[in-house]
Amino acid sequence: MRKPVPQKAIEWKDGRQIKHARSGRPSRVPSQYQGGHFSWDKYLKETGASAAPAHCFRQGATPPVNEFKAGMKLEAQDPRNTTSTCIATVVGLTGSRLRLRLDGSDNKNDFWRLVDSSEIQPIGNCEKNAGMLQPPLGFRLNASSWPMFLLKTLNGAEMAPARIFHKQEPPAPEQNSFQVGMKLEAVDRKNPHFICPATVGALRGVEVLVTFDGWRGAFDYYCRYDSRDIFPVGWCSLTGDNLQPPGTKGLCVHVWYVCLFVCFRRSRDI
Incomplete structure (x- = not known):
């Protein structure tokens, strides 16, 4: 079985020094982007947060191989x-x-x-x-x-x-082991083609409040702890998905679109 091919990293050549969307003053790209891609290690260190352990999720130890093709x-x-x-x-x-x-x-x-x-x-x-x-x-x-x-x-x-096709889904964890403040990767349900850095904002029985880092609460949602729409930190780097950056509301909109354009062009070249 072939392994998933990781996406090429985005080069932030146009974003070394950008203007803050509100103040208009120059602002540097957050350090978690330096080096051309989002770094969970740097982000966790800067935020002082911890990643949710893999046993919290209903996902396999390694992502499933995707051999489907468009049109099937x-x-x-x-x-x-x-x-x-x-x-x-x-x-x-x-x-x-x-x-x-x-x-x-x-x-x-x-x-x-x-x-x-x-x-x-x-x-x-x-x-x-x-x-x-x-x-x-x-x-x-x-x-x-x-x-x-x-x-x-x-x-x-x-x-x-x-x-x-895969014979069966990974088994669900026996209980909700998430804790408030833990970091994860989650599908943006309003834009489900995106997976973004997120934080456990609250717990409600078997449900977890997914809050997206750097975005207003309108995108947040509750889901079951065994939802297939939430993933451990590092999932996208294994599957080749482009993990969307957090905190873009503080960046110039033009730079954000430049990043998306570069990401799109790179994905076509793979």
Whole structure:
């Protein structure tokens, strides 16, 4: 099995000295970016924080290998109607995650899943288990046209081979072992293609409040401690995902877009 290829580090050549977004005075790039990429070691040292231990997460010791390709079809649970299994197409991928679109839906309802998620299966799994593939919630055509739509969708399509699916998800931790103040990496649910540095802001039974470092509270959310949307520190460096930088609200917006542009160009060159 091949190993995930890490993304190339962003070079911050245009950001050695920038203007503070509010004061307009020159400001240097935070030291955790110096050297061309975000450094968790420097960031933890500067903030005096500690990383959440790996045993807190429902993630494997090593990230699952992603052998999917854009355009492949598979079966997926409809996230808006979890009792339905639908046909989905891989429309994007990053690291160990897939961006999926339910066939018969539109791009407004795209969602992301880890490649070892139990909510995705090879084509034929539903029928094998005496189930029926269903149209997605909000199917754009008349419901009576679903059987014919399904036939046309699968005819000649590239099916994701069963061998690239993972047999099972990692087991959930026995209990919520997070503590307030611990650092982690988390999916930004308002922009789920991003994974960002975050902090445990509060605990509520089996739930954890994910607060994103340097961003206003509108992006924060509660999730179960065994959510697949939260990861231990260093996850992105292993999968090749670009970990989004914290605290950008204090940086010039122009510099932020420059960084995103460089990141995009680098990802295309890999």
